[in-house]
Amino acid sequence: MGRPDKAARAAIARRRSDAIDLKLAGVDWLTIAHKLAADPTINSDGIAYPQGYGIERYAKGQEPPADDTLINAACRDVRKALTDRRTELNDDVDAMRQLDADRLDRLFFVAYKKAVRDQDLLAVDRTLRIMERRARLLGLDMPTRTELAGPQGGPLQIENTTLAELDALIALTERDTP
Known part of the structure; x- marks a missing residue:
């Protein structure tokens, strides 16, 4: 077939x-x-x-x-x-991301020109904010490393809990909450 x-x-x-x-x-x-x-x-x-x-x-x-x-x-x-809908949505998001990046590029050009030509500190700040927004939008910034630690910087203690124990803990918390 x-x-x-x-x-x-x-x-x-x-x-x-x-x-x-x-x-x-x-x-x-x-x-x-x-x-x-x-x-x-x-x-x-x-x-x-x-x-x-x-x-x-x-x-x-x-x-x-x-x-x-x-x-x-x-x-x-x-x-x-x-799956098809997710793919279509991802394509739409990519198109919107590119459109926003183009808009930021245009705004950046205006602010950058004013910052350099007039040495305007407000324009410098605006230029930096546009650069930061563009970097976040396009994922240009390096990821930040986050580390979790237990008491006094020691290892985290992970415990298994039963559903009954969780229910009791929730009930205890709800009872103590005003």
Whole structure:
């Protein structure tokens, strides 16, 4: 089976979007799988969902996939849709970051020119603030090393705590809080 054509890719994208919308609405996996199944005999709406789960089997007139297979397909769709959305969001963030960097470059040029030409200390301060903001935006500053230490600079003591112990500690804290 080759790459789906444009219409099939659009239908798959729609199915994935529907799957994630249903999951966000709190619908269980099996219900999602049945709602988005290609075979009208198992589709909860009684329709042949375009590019629905089990489309290959339905197209060949075979029995629909088992429930666990349908659930796995729904899970894969939601995972893939979330990954795609995360990628799109990252692309949008990168574009916004570049736009802000361009704006800061323009502001920097104006402030720098005034700082150098007029020897204006306020312009020097503004230039430095723009440089600092740009460095933070683009991650140009070296990371700061942070070290945690216990009492008198000694090692931290880490303990395992049971849920019951945590609940008791929270109750104790809530009781002592005015």
